[in-house]
Amino acid sequence: MKRIWRLLLYVRPYAVYSLASVLLMATVGAMAALRILLVKPIFDQVLSPDAPYADVLKFHVPYFDRDFSLRFLVPSHFHNSWDIVAYALVMSAIIKSVCDYAGTYMINYAGFGMITDLRNDLYNAVLRRSVGFFQKHTTGTLLSTLINDIERVQTAMSSVLGEFLQQTFTLIFMAVAVISLGGKMAWILLLFIPVVISSARRIGRQVRRTTRKGQDKLAEIQNILHETITGNGIVKAFGMELWEMNRFRRAATRLFRANLKSVSVQAISSPLMDAIGSIAIALLLFIGRRQIIAHHMKTGDFIAFLFATFSLYDPVRKFAMFYNSFQQALGASEDIFKFMDAQDDVREKKRAHKLEDFRGSIVFEGVGFAYESEGEIKQVLRGIDLNVPRGEVLALVGPSGAGKSSLVNLIPRFFDVNEGRIVIDGHDLRDVTIESLRRQIGKVTQEVVLFNDTVRNNIAYGQPDVPLSKVEEAAQMALAHDFILRMPNGYDTVIGEKGVRLSGGERQRLAIARAILKNAPILILDEATSALDTESEAFVQAALANLMQGRTVFVIAHRLSTVRNATRIAVMEQGSITEIGTHDELLELSGTYRRLHDLQFRTDAAEGDEDSVEGAA
Numbered sequence: 090m091k092r093i094w095r096l097l098l099y100v101r102p103y104a105v106y107s108l109a110s111v112l113l114m115a116t117v118g119a120m121a122a123l124r125i126l127l128v129k130p131i132f133d134q135v136l137s138p139d140a141p142y143a144d145v146l147k148f149h150v151p152y153f154d155r156d157f158s159l160r161f162l163v164p165s166h167f168h169n170s171w172d173i174v175a176y177a178l179v180m181s182a183i184i185k186s187v188c189d190y191a192g193t194y195m196i197n198y199a200g201f202g203m204i205t206d207l208r209n210d211l212y213n214a215v216l217r218r219s220v221g222f223f224q225k226h227t228t229g230t231l232l233s234t235l236i237n238d239i240e241r242v243q244t245a246m247s248s249v250l251g252e253f254l255q256q257t258f259t260l261i262f263m264a265v266a267v268i269s270l271g272g273k274m275a276w277i278l279l280l281f282i283p284v285v286i287s288s289a290r291r292i293g294r295q296v297r298r299t300t301r302k303g304q305d306k307l308a309e310i311q312n313i314l315h316e317t318i319t320g321n322g323i324v325k326a327f328g329m330e331l332w333e334m335n336r337f338r339r340a341a342t343r344l345f346r347a348n349l350k351s352v353s354v355q356a357i358s359s360p361l362m363d364a365i366g367s368i369a370i371a372l373l374l375f376i377g378r379r380q381i382i383a384h385h386m387k388t389g390d391f392i393a394f395l396f397a398t399f400s401l402y403d404p405v406r407k408f409a410m411f412y413n414s415f416q417q418a419l420g421a422s423e424d425i426f427k428f429m430d431a432q433d434d435v436r437e438k439k440r441a442h443k444l445e446d447f448r449g450s451i452v453f454e455g456v457g458f459a460y461e462s463e464g465e466i467k468q469v470l471r472g473i474d475l476n477v478p479r480g481e482v483l484a485l486v487g488p489s490g491a492g493k494s495s496l497v498n499l500i501p502r503f504f505d506v507n508e509g510r511i512v513i514d515g516h517d518l519r520d521v522t523i524e525s526l527r528r529q530i531g532k533v534t535q536e537v538v539l540f541n542d543t544v545r546n547n548i549a550y551g552q553p554d555v556p557l558s559k560v561e562e563a564a565q566m567a568l569a570h571d572f573i574l575r576m577p578n579g580y581d582t583v584i585g586e587k588g589v590r591l592s593g594g595e596r597q598r599l600a601i602a603r604a605i606l607k608n609a610p611i612l613i614l615d616e617a618t619s620a621l622d623t624e625s626e627a628f629v630q631a632a633l634a635n636l637m638q639g640r641t642v643f644v645i646a647h648r649l650s651t652v653r654n655a656t657r658i659a660v661m662e663q664g665s666i667t668e669i670g671t672h673d674e675l676l677e678l679s680g681t682y683r684r685l686h687d688l689q690f691r692t693d694a695a696e697g698d699e700d701s702v703e704g705a706a
């Protein structure tokens with residue numbers, strides 16, 4: 090129920106359009122009913138020329154105590170019944186068509202408008218979720234919700250809503266016509282209402298469940314597609330095409346089954362309503378015949394009544410369909426609102442203040458951190474105490490899985506500490522706005538993230554108005570300018586998804602140029618472990634040196650040169666800092682660092698390559 094209200098809240102900005110379409114659709118319903126009422130004078134007056142002249146559709150309006158007849162709505166030069174009925178038929182058709190068109194347009198305007206707002210809100214919510222959220226939910230599932238689930242809601246809210254309104258008013262006016270024409274006989278139809286409602290509800294509930302299942306299976310397919318298309322190189326390298334194809338086939342079969350199940354539930358609606366309708370009509374024929382024989386009813390009255398009942402039948406049948414569609418939308422909206430309401434692990438305080446330009450230090454005070462996945466808590470950092478003053482280059486070294494990435498990810502608050510605190514210029518990270526904190530931090534990671542856009546826009550990511558001269562300056566410092574100029578359109582060259590048209594070293598240098606342009610005082614650097622050729626390596630190293638100048642740097646170091654040049658080196662083992670000091674101090678200590686260093690030195694000597702092997706990390 091709450092979900093329905095939430096969906097309807099989105100219609101609020103389009104209230105005027107919705108209201109106008111309600112009025113227009115009401116007119117459509119009234120015109121449809123009028124046309125049914127005209128059946129009686131057609132039989133009793135138009136097709137019976139011998140019948141004495143009488144007003145067409147004459148009835149008494151009790152409150153005003155006046156008689157009303159169709160003649161009042163028809164120009165005065167139309168006198169006889171035939172003219173009046175023909176005029177009314179044509180005019181009602183024109184009014185009905187115009188109102189139908191305008192009403193459908195307006196309700197669709199409201200429907201599509203609300204869906205656009207809902208999709209924007211969902212995207213905004215998803216984009217702002219913390220890093221943990223994206224680790225919990227797969228890309229395929231998120232894409233599927235943003236595209237398929239929204240699509241389902243859209244179908245229900247725009248196209249169906251339009252017809253729903255029209256049918257509702259047709260139903261209301263037809264019901265009035267049925268009652269006025271059939272009198273007591275009309276009440277027999279009431280007997281069928283509980284049967285119709287209870288069966289529609291039962292089917293609707295199942296439709297909602299089966300739809301949700303179908304949508305989940307679709308998300309599964311989207312996940313496989315995303316993984317295998319983005320990871321196509323690996324699929325090929327391991328010759329896994331056939332295996333992946335089979336995995337996809339199995340998922341497609343599951344979707345096929347889920348869809349069939351959903352259809353098999355939905356398809357019951359129409360025949361069921363047909364059966365109920367036929368029983369009702371048969372019963373009415375039986376009673377009507379006796380009424381006519383007993384002269385309690387005229388044939389014209391009965392035929393008009395039957396027409397009206399038949400017209401009732403269409404909206405009732407469609408209602409079951411709308412109900413199903415609405416249930417589908419509710420099923421689909423489950424995930425939409427789930428993602429919108431997901432509680433972030435990293436939240437900004439209501440009264441968080443803006444962090445001014447970084448000038449003092451970053452201090453870790455007894456910091457502990459744990460990942461939570463599938464209900465299990467895994468403590469990966471313990472008792473970290475660190476004081477990094479402005480301008481220091483702190484190298485983090487240690488075996489894989491020691492917690493180096495986890496530690497640096499705490500600085501921009503990708504995750505929050507679960508013990509102790511991190512203080513920047515005297516403020517707990519959790520007391521400052523996330524935006525002002527992240528503005529102070531630049532990041533260059535092993536895995537370079539580039540967008541399918543021009544070189545210029547990739548470097549100026551997040552700063553669209555920055556002049557080209559500044560972009561070029563940053564590229565020059567990142568030693569990227571020359572290779573950019575050699576590209577077909579220079580800075581306007583589109584680099585392909587994830588920068589596939591660039592070499593590894595070039596990608597790295599673009600990322601470095603981006604960080605230089607951002608010019609943040611704090612820098613987080615995760616050195617690439619993948620071996621670049623010696624020349625590329627030298628370029629990247631020089632670019633990094635330019636980037637690091639004058640900044641406070643946390644570097645997950647894999648290269649001996651970086652480690653040696655760092656102000657201090659922290660050795661991490663199993664989530665703790667076990668040694669910290671300068672290169673010389675740590676060598677003297679004869680601990681883990683010395684061991685790693687000696688190992689590295691021996692490897693380097695054996696390979697004849699002093700600087701680029703990563704055993705030290």
Ligand SMILES: Nc1ncnc2c1ncn2[C@@H]1O[C@H](COP(=O)(O)OP(=O)(O)OP(=O)(O)O)[C@@H](O)[C@H]1O
Binds near residue numbers: 489
């Ligand atoms: N999202 C996550 N959920 C659960 N555990 C995680 C997650 N990310 C990392 N871990 C675990 O946390 C521990 C520390 O990982 P982390 O990536 O910080 O290590 P690292 O020292 O940077 O390793 P490497 O040098 O290999 O990148 C590892 O045991 C890892 O398995």
